[in-house]
Amino acid sequence: MTSAADKLPALARCAHRIRRYALRMGEVQGQGYIGQALGWADVLAVAYGHALNLQPQNPQWEGRDRFLLSHGHYAIAHYAALIEAGVIPQDELETYGSDDSRLPMSGMATYTPGMEISGGSLGQGLIIGVGMALGLKQKQNPAFVYNSMSDGELDEGSTWEAAMSAAHHQLDNLICLVDINNQQADGPSSKVLGFEPLADKWAAFGWHVQRIDGNDLAAVLAAFETARHLKEAKPRVILLNTLMGKGVPFLETRDKNHFIRVDPPEWQQALAILDQNAPEGAAA
Amino acid sequence: MNTVAEKKPRLTTSAMIASIAGEGQRVKAAPFGKALVELAANRPDIVGMTADLAKYTDLHLFAQAYPERFYQMGMAEQLLMGAAGGMAKEGLIPFATTYAVFGTRRAYDFIHQVIAEENLNVKMCLALPGLTTGYGPSHQATEDIAMMRGIPGLTIVDPCDALDIEQAVPQMAAHNGPVYMRLLRGNVPLVLDEYDYSFELGKAKRLVDGDEVLIISSGFMTMRALEVAKALQADNIGVAVLHCPTIKPLDEVTILAEVLRKPRLLVVAENHSVVGGLGEAVASCLLQNGVAPARFRLAGLPDAYLDAGALPTLHDRYGISSEALSMRIKGWLG
Numbered sequence: 088m089t090s091a092a093d094k095l096p097a098l099a100r101c102a103h104r105i106r107r108y109a110l111r112m113g114e115v116q117g118q119g120y121i122g123q124a125l126g127w128a129d130v131l132a133v134a135y136g137h138a139l140n141l142q143p144q145n146p147q148w149e150g151r152d153r154f155l156l157s158h159g160h161y162a163i164a165h166y167a168a169l170i171e172a173g174v175i176p177q178d179e180l181e182t183y184g185s186d187d188s189r190l191p192m193s194g195m196a197t198y199t200p201g202m203e204i205s206g207g208s209l210g211q212g213l214i215i216g217v218g219m220a221l222g223l224k225q226k227q228n229p230a231f232v233y234n235s236m237s238d239g240e241l242d243e244g245s246t247w248e249a250a251m252s253a254a255h256h257q258l259d260n261l262i263c264l265v266d267i268n269n270q271q272a273d274g275p276s277s278k279v280l281g282f283e284p285l286a287d288k289w290a291a292f293g294w295h296v297q298r299i300d301g302n303d304l305a306a307v308l309a310a311f312e313t314a315r316h317l318k319e320a321k322p323r324v325i326l327l328n329t330l331m332g333k334g335v336p337f338l339e340t341r342d343k344n345h346f347i348r349v350d351p352p353e354w355q356q357a358l359a360i361l362d363q364n365a366p367e368g369a370a371a
Numbered sequence: 372m373n374t375v376a377e378k379k380p381r382l383t384t385s386a387m388i389a390s391i392a393g394e395g396q397r398v399k400a401a402p403f404g405k406a407l408v409e410l411a412a413n414r415p416d417i418v419g420m421t422a423d424l425a426k427y428t429d430l431h432l433f434a435q436a437y438p439e440r441f442y443q444m445g446m447a448e449q450l451l452m453g454a455a456g457g458m459a460k461e462g463l464i465p466f467a468t469t470y471a472v473f474g475t476r477r478a479y480d481f482i483h484q485v486i487a488e489e490n491l492n493v494k495m496c497l498a499l500p501g502l503t504t505g506y507g508p509s510h511q512a513t514e515d516i517a518m519m520r521g522i523p524g525l526t527i528v529d530p531c532d533a534l535d536i537e538q539a540v541p542q543m544a545a546h547n548g549p550v551y552m553r554l555l556r557g558n559v560p561l562v563l564d565e566y567d568y569s570f571e572l573g574k575a576k577r578l579v580d581g582d583e584v585l586i587i588s589s590g591f592m593t594m595r596a597l598e599v600a601k602a603l604q605a606d607n608i609g610v611a612v613l614h615c616p617t618i619k620p621l622d623e624v625t626i627l628a629e630v631l632r633k634p635r636l637l638v639v640a641e642n643h644s645v646v647g648g649l650g651e652a653v654a655s656c657l658l659q660n661g662v663a664p665a666r667f668r669l670a671g672l673p674d675a676y677l678d679a680g681a682l683p684t685l686h687d688r689y690g691i692s693s694e695a696l697s698m699r700i701k702g703w704l705g
Contacts, residue, residue: 208484218453244449245481249453252454
């Protein structure tokens, strides 16, 4: 019998490839939210490499787990995960952000297979997730709804409308993933609009709360397992502290802001550094 | 604007959700709630959702009939609209209710981005349209059509009476895409059964004919227009009424044909601001098609924050009572 932990080497390779795909898309465009993509890659690896119940060739399969990208600007990371999952062909990443591409800069449901919602107007994902989770229960469909969101979205009142509602309706099929990289458009999230003590807030709203290092694959895997298998009739939130630029030291240490500047030669340098530290057998 | 109000005794503001029916007028109780209950009997995909206003939108009847398909979302309009979108993504057909002011103003981005951008099957039935409450601008949705017309692919219905509402509900459910209905609730006047008329989504229909004036109207202003047509008969003024309950998409073919049929004073009567409503939609349609009526006047609410007070007083003050509308039209005829 294999335990979930046995999957860790494979998930490390999956996370590596997600980072590579994202960097290649960034290079195509000469820009992109690469800091967030590198920081969120481990979470996406566990989601798409382990937790989500999907049929890659049939993205609208009724039984699938729904993964909502509320922070639409993370699309570069999500496309990378969808390539890794086999939903989007790898060669399509060359079109990222180009005219007539299925991969626009901000995620849109009507453009991309596997993109469940049009995020980007921040603070909408969790509310849509409440509706989908209620709808799944109405249909007696056992699938999960995952909402992926940023810490900046904690500023939006709609997030907390959804949080109250999910607990009120005992939505144990709803899992919220919050990326706490402490960066938003005007600076550190804690300076823009302080959100701590965050775990206490979600707990007070009636949620099952876990707070972990979002770049520790083993911890992320364990948290997903707990969230899925919990028997309490509560929605679940995983608060994930992440490091923007994770895996590329010169980006990890660059002056942090919402949009990390990357000079043209640096895309290849970043790929080279990633590959030097690649887990065994990780070639994309 | 006119002197009708000044001649009448001073009234007191009635309950927020007072019926707009005149004294002794025929009414039907809760036509929306009853029609939805009837429709949902054979449509398990229909769900009801509200933001703490089930009783005040007649959705409580649905909640009583189908408690397992009724969702109380609390006084949270963004949640109401966004979650309704989520429900629709799962193949259900949510009828979402609150007041029009809250549903449109507070939840606009959720209607725009979650519901309409994906052409989701959410049916928004929002009460207290225009000037149907005396509680002042906090509750008077006088610019809702202007806001909602700006959303691509959104169908907008402004029913006149109980018959319109009963017939609109199943057609809204059958329509593939989002619909906004300006909901009349409680004891709703019954008027259109006296005419050779049935509601058809997307269609404008002539109810009466006349040679001097053409009123194009929606919502309960069609009821007022019919009253005006009768009243002006005494003065040998012929008034035609074209009822246009679907504001978007506009039935341009019927409107153009009706305006071209006879040269008349054209009055667009609507329970909405003159900015961005049916009047401007009709004007744009006529101009773009090179069709000019003999004269053109807007009989809508002023571009202003309206007063609080008793509805009859306010309808007189802002020119949308039968008496005030008759006087305005006579004035325009000179």
